[in-house]
Amino acid sequence: MKGGGAAGVATLGAAGVKVAQNVLTDTQAAILPLxxxxxxxxxxxxxxxxxxxxxxI
Numbered sequence: 001m002k003g004g005g006a007a008g009v010a011t012l013g014a015a016g017v018k019v020a021q022n023v024l025t026d027t028q029a030a031i032l033p034l035x036x037x038x039x040x041x042x043x044x045x046x047x048x049x050x051x052x053x054x055x056x057i
Contacts, residue, residue, distance in 0.1 A: 034041070
């Protein structure tokens with residue numbers, strides 16, 4: 001029984017990796033145009049987080 005469970009988990013894990021690869025490929029195509037703006041977006045997210053903390057205080 002233990003071996004069967006491990007085999008099932010391994011099969012699901014392998015399928016999950018394939019799905020993740022497909023999703024990453026699709027996501028990469030969507031993100032590539034944003035690469036020049038990533039540094040700016042990082043600072044915008046930091047600013048939003050700091051504003052959120054200030055509002056919470």
